Amino acid sequence: MGRKRFKGRALDGVLVLHKDAAMTSNDALQQAKRLFFAAKAGHTGALDPLATGVLPLCFGEATKFSQYLLDADKRYKSTFCLGVSTETGDADGEVRERHSVSSLSEATVAQALDNFRGDIKQVPSMYSALKHNGQPLYKLARQGITVEREARDVTVYELKLLEFRSAQVLGEDYAELDVEVFCSKGTYIRSIAEDLGELLGCGAHVSMLHRMAAGPFVEANAVSLQQLAAERGEGLAEQLDHHLLPTDAPVAQLARIELPEESAYYFKLGNAVMDAQVYRIGDEGDMVRVFDSAERFLGVAELTDDGRVAPKRLLAN
Structure with missing residues (x-):
């Protein structure tokens, strides 16, 4: 029989990990993924095995925005x-x-x-x-x-x-x-x-x-694999979830726009929607974070010259 496939939880968010020396970034990612029992995760730019320090990890839907961290200073x-x-x-x-x-x-x-x-x-x-x-x-x-x-x-x-x-x-x-x-x-x-x-x-x-x-993540907010393992012990992975930052953390530097219910519905379908806030928030070509009236993060969008909010990366749910 083949090896049982690791499935894990559908977990979304960002973990600011402190990577130790003498391990690859992928090793650190896989260990963190198992500690959180996460189905999907990725790192945001490898550190050499020699290197230590801040290694942001994106879980689930947050992986869609990892490029913003790859591009960060x-x-x-x-x-x-x-x-x-x-x-x-x-x-x-x-x-x-x-x-x-x-x-x-x-x-x-x-x-x-x-x-x-x-x-x-x-x-x-x-x-x-x-x-x-x-x-x-x-x-x-x-x-x-x-x-x-x-x-x-x-x-x-x-x-x-x-x-x-x-x-x-x-x-x-x-x-x-x-x-x-x-x-x-x-x-x-x-x-x-x-x-x-x-x-x-x-x-x-x-x-x-x-x-x-x-980018916006600093070592003061980082947690090590040893700390995570000790905190979890023999318990459930859910007790580590408080370490996760919101899914929009990689794009937190972008301006925020909140869409009314009807606009949010069409936006989630991939449609550009009109909104008067566009002219107050930014200029044509600017990227923004988009939320619905219940303050749920929907994805990132580009502002157009005719006052529309055009989706670029959407959350699945």
Whole structure:
């Protein structure tokens, strides 16, 4: 007989998970899914196994809005190891080269960081999750395959040098710096580290990476798998539901519009509906969250130039 298929509950909402190190984002997702006994769930942008921190998970109907979190800005704290480059650009990879950093000063490092603020171009790492012909780059890299990658435009809004530890202070043949990075979607912290190491002529890699925030979700609101498991114990999954944020949490930054009963009925059928609120809420092309008169979330819509609310993503129920 085949394995019994995992079904689970029809559960909707968002969990702000704190991912631990040494586990993949998918491992974290599957464990959370089982703890909640949820039928459907997805994460909103993978964290490397090395990385810790904020990993929003969408359950059920909330998965329809996960793209908004994939597109959201992120904030990280990271430690760069200068003087050592690795195959993967992080501490999980084999050491590729070592260079002396005995004369490297904080002032030199601080000046070099200026090159990575604002609008910059990055060539994604071969160990990223980007896909080439349907295959994640990291899978190709592990097979010894390297493919050409185009530089991508990203924005680093903030890049703070928190602390520099010289080789002399550490008593080692490498130096370290702690940074805090606030950046746009698609920014690779390991690429900043590698490019900084290349600019300084000494090589570098990421030895620690922690995501502090993903869009509106911050680590102060995150819960770990260990906390969830301890809270549930031998009890029912339902006792964890209070950790879930509403289904519209990924789009909470959008303006809200409430439709009367008749308009809501046709909107749920996929029809654009007229509403006088459109002219007060936003401009043509703006996206809004749509609710009915009972304050039930119906989905997201686009405002049109003729005063209509045109559905873009609707909840099933």
